[in-house]
Amino acid sequence: MQTTPSVAICIPTFNQAQYLPMSVGSACQQTYQNIEVWVSDDASTDETPHVMTQLCQQFPQVSYYRQPQNLGIVGNNNWLLSQPKAEFIIRLDSDDLLMPNYVERLVNLLECYPDAGYAHAAVQEINEYGDKQGIRQLARTEEFRKAETELRAAVSGFRMAANVAMFRSDALRKLSFYEGRPEYTEDYDLIVRMADAGYGNVYTNEVLACYRVWTDASTVRPRRKSLELQGMIRIYEESLLPAFQRRGWDTQIITQKRRQLALIHSAFCYRPLFTEAERNELIELVKKLGDSPALQFRLLTLRWGLSPFFEWRYSTELKLKRLVKAFFNRLNKL
Template sequence: MPSSVSVCIPTYRRPDLVCEAVRSALEQGYPNLEVWVSDDSPDDLTEKALADWIANQKVRYVRNKPALRQARNVNQLFHLATGDLLILLHDDDLLVPGAIAKLAACFEADPSISAAFGKQYWMDHQGRVDLSASLALNAKYRRVAARAGRQSCPMESALVAQFPNDGFMVKTAIARQVGYRDRAEVGSACDLDFGLRLAAASEAFYFLDEYTASYRATDESITATQNYTHLTFDLLRRVSLPRELEPVRLVQLQKYATPAVNCWLSLGDRLSALQVYCSAGYGWRNRLSLKGLAQGALLLCPPALSRRLVAPLRGLRDLLSSSLPSPSLARKC
């Protein structure tokens, strides 16, 4: 008999999108499946949107009063799940048809793995898939054929974000054991933090070289990405790693260093911005670039002026980036 699977969907004020997410799970045709929705919304619009599924017991629904916020909401779902395996699915993302059966088969083939995941389609807010952006998204996060199969170094998989923020399948017991940490501990970098700690508690992950989920790039997700890069940088800097992964850490820090400085300056925390700027993760090549010199100048400006200049400079950077052929890709928490 196939393994029992729980699809866990935390949601907040997205009744239309969460219905799409639920439908993508129910239409899998998987024989041993339950779908949980944990709702932090302040109104009953989501409950009404899901009413028929709830009445037919196709969806198990819980309304949180007061709201639990992201980490506690996810942890509640981990503990409500009765399946041997679970999938965490964001309320604006989708499962690809057949994904559950394909991911569950990875655990049957290799019971030693803790988690399995596949490639993600990139889609816009209206759900339109962009294949070229999808290829770029997966290449960026090492979800390519050459890396398919058992990931014997799960920490590297989590460190480079090959392990995705959602759409993955994980053993329920280890998901409960690791759990999400709240904002007081990791800020908004909670998905990355979970992936890193899951990796530390795991023997291996499994990457399936097939599309299993669709990631929706909304305005909210892009804004969230811009707003917590400083927390991601700090988390990557602090995480304990084996020596052989230090070069990988350095590469990842260099990706986040420039936006992390901008975030700290926007928040008025010049000391933290300066610490990032002077760190090995920023690097001399970056400091001597046009961007690096501009950020150095911002650090020398009076605080009020530097805060006012960050947004226009970021807008100029985005304008220049938009003229390049590569798609705009965002990660969300």
């Protein structure tokens, strides 16, 4: 008798006890049957252990482990994703949710495309209160994208609607998961390395998950800018550039994209929340990402207090891109 492929849903968490019942519940209440759920608590200081004790009693398919010390995003995910022996592995952050047919739909897609290393879908964006904020989707018509096509596209940025995805476990093991990779850009780095290793991917414009976006009043996220910039530099220098050079591709496009990104991120350097030392560190990282005469001029204008204008322009461009994607996808459905 033919058995369905096994699937492990891996949920890393840190101090998000209030969201765990929804996240774990969405993982356990899938239409697909052959599922196990793993939760790795990165030494949370909130009510996570108590909440997980209750969830483990409610859902016997859940395995819960509490790390004795904080490993960070990469360390916790690396440990977690390496535990299951399932054929497919899903990474689901503990503040996000899966629609009931997420696993069933993406298993079917990966079964149809054996050259795909991972599958992903459009998502419903929600805020910290669960209110719907809009749909995140890609302006992409093809269901399957070849590895080299994805590798070229990845130069322009992270090509997923959100970091919720189903992976072939063999592909993750071949790439040693996230071991030794940069924090806060680990998902982008992973899809680049997947493509470099020859894995394509499959995508559906069906909304199959909810992705939570925070209003960060505490300014924690902006203060991660240094780690984000360091991670982006490593992706270009350690993943993308060597991949292009091995194939004999023109690397000028990489230089151009790095300079464009440096211009975008330069505005964040002059936010009032940064100390002078932090600002100087960010400026040096932006220059390392992509120095150019245009960047030097931009930094000069930012010293004159134009940071809010450039941040507003970047935010507006992102909103326009989303509108264009939504319009493009509606046309394809006609």
